[in-house]
Amino acid sequence: MQPMGNVSDTHVVVVGGGGTGAAILYDLVQRGFKATLFERGELTCGSTGRHHGLLHSGARYVVKDRAVGRECMNEVRILKRIAPEAIEANRGVFVAFTEEEEAYRETFEEACAEADIPTQWLNADELLAMEPRLNPTLRGGVMVPDGTLDAYRLPMHFFAGARQLGAVIRNFARVESFVFEGRRIAGVTVRDLRTGTDETVACDLVINATGGWAGKLAAMADIDLPITPAPGTMLAHQGRLVNNIIERLRPASDGDILVPQRGLSIIGSTQWQSDDPDDCTVPDKDVDFLTRAAIDMVPDFKDTKYHKAWAAVRPLAGASSTEEEGRELSRDFDVRNHGTLDGVEGMLSLTGGKATTLRIMGEKTVDVVCGMFDVEVPCRTADEPLPNYRQFFRHGVLV
Ligand SMILES: Cc1cc2nc3c(=O)[nH]c(=O)nc-3n(C[C@H](O)[C@H](O)[C@H](O)COP(=O)(O)OP(=O)(O)OC[C@H]3O[C@@H](n4cnc5c(N)ncnc54)[C@H](O)[C@@H]3O)c2cc1C
Known part of the structure; x- marks a missing residue:
């Protein structure tokens, strides 16, 4: 299927270099988008590099939520095929x-x-x-x-795949603010934390993949993210x-x-x-x-x-005001288009999910991106084996 929009000229900025950002970035460049990822620390320094490393079959969630259970199981089958070296x-x-x-x-x-x-x-x-x-x-x-999954290697497989396909990955680069054209986000201001210098990067869309920090990033655009x-x-x-x-x-x-x-x-x-x-x-x-x-x-x-x-x-x-309410929240994920929900064009936010479901979170997010830019390129991340995480380092140091 050929892209209908001018996909290679569409520049998407992904904020957050955890597993979710890695999977989104890989899917974007695999479908032909131009993509840049900014991470304020080392890649995977957020929750991604710090969880137990339990590859969830979905059994933990299934009594409460069949759909989440089924989705995890499906992803386990896929990850074992596409990234076997990250899984015991x-x-x-x-x-x-x-x-x-x-x-x-x-x-x-x-x-x-x-x-x-x-x-x-x-x-x-x-x-x-x-x-x-x-x-x-x-x-x-x-x-x-x-x-058991390797919390670091799994996302690094996705980063390796993204880099091979031309994605730009910038770590120690913190997104400080958004550049607005009216009510549309047209770029981001980024601080290089090693040099202290700021630059503005223009883009057609920002994807907020900052995990637990997603509310803070959205607040910079005056969005109240649940x-x-x-x-x-x-x-x-x-x-x-x-x-x-x-x-x-x-x-x-x-x-x-x-x-x-x-x-x-x-x-x-x-x-x-x-x-x-x-x-x-x-x-x-x-x-x-x-x-x-x-x-x-x-x-x-x-x-x-x-x-x-x-x-x-x-x-x-989802929002919650007490610990009990927080425990009741689903472990599903949510892709929010702030253009339709909050009147701020040019930004999506992803919340929820698990390290195990990074690939499908990437797929669903990029499906929304394709819909926004009238692009018809199907997702291939479930079918094509990822390069080994070691390949990531073959491309030299990050820029
Ligand atoms: C105790 C615990 C145990 C868990 N165990 C498991 C498990 O065993 N298996 C499992 O599947 N899941 C597990 N999870 C869930 C899993 O850790 C998360 O769902 C997943 O890591 C989230 O990844 P992410 O990429 O969305 O977020 P993160 O990995 O947190 O990535 C977000 C990134 O955004 C960056 N960032 C924030 N603000 C900015 C900015 N302004 N500019 C640039 N970068 C920015 C941060 O530095 C961070 O690296 C566990 C979670 C917890 C809390």
Whole structure:
């Protein structure tokens, strides 16, 4: 199919160099747009480089939201095809440690079946043979196609693909303000944080892919973006105590995910509300809580060495004023066209989603871009394998 608009002359600026920005940038240049990405820090320095690295099959969300579960599963199949080197060949098990958790099995398996997420019940002996360090009081567990993903390498595959196709990637470059022509955004002012110099870059469209900071960027254009930045803590101990992701067989809650990540065991997470996504100070109580939660699942956790506790920000789509409201928000994503919604032309914002769903978030966003510029080029990111993340560095240093 040929582009109908003059696609190669259409310049799109992407703000935010996390996984979402990487996937949008790659999709844009693959469909023929001219694209530049600005990231205020190192690439992936936001939530992207700091989450657990759980490749979600969707099982965690599926009882509450079948569509999100199905979408995650679909993306897992695609990512394993297009970026296999960013994903470990392990699985996930939702373990029942209590009678109540065992009773949740039926609801959970039914929901997984409806969302096309394959499951396999393992009895206590089978599970302990596979993961001997699990708390022996367990009653069994449901195995699902969760896995460990490399939080850094996965987006770097997308950045490598984008660079190969001519995208310009500028890090340590912070977008400071927008250039308006009437009510239309016609460019951005960018500060090079290494030199302190400012420049103006003209563009036809800005895509706000700044994750937890999306509300702040939108506010620069006088837009009130419905987003809830919701930080959460993770805790790593040295030593790999399990080889598969371990979760609890119950509705998603705090302290119920244990991820083997290289030589570490990561337990997560918690959730709180914050107006300032830059303030990610770990509350002391979280460290105690997560340590106890890990020991409940894997008693040997108490004998391993503390490595680090840190936090990242969930860019939840939708506004909320209390922690309870924030927890009720969907894990789906939202692409907002501020021209139609807020009367500010020339800008889209993306909120919500997960690291696992970066590719489809890129696809849906660029579908909207194509609609805006009357371009008919189909998305190919699900079909074409990405270059290895190492290829990114073959192009020399960033400009
Ligand atoms: C505790 C926790 C655990 C999680 N675990 C998982 C998991 O295991 N699996 C999973 O799939 N998902 C997980 N997530 C969700 C996942 O981390 C996020 O959905 C994802 O990383 C968001 O990526 P992003 O690119 O949208 O945002 P980010 O990675 O935060 O990227 C936004 C970028 O925008 C940049 N920026 C901001 N303002 C500007 C500006 N003015 N100019 C230039 N750049 C700017 C920031 O520096 C940042 O790098 C977890 C989230 C949390 C909080």
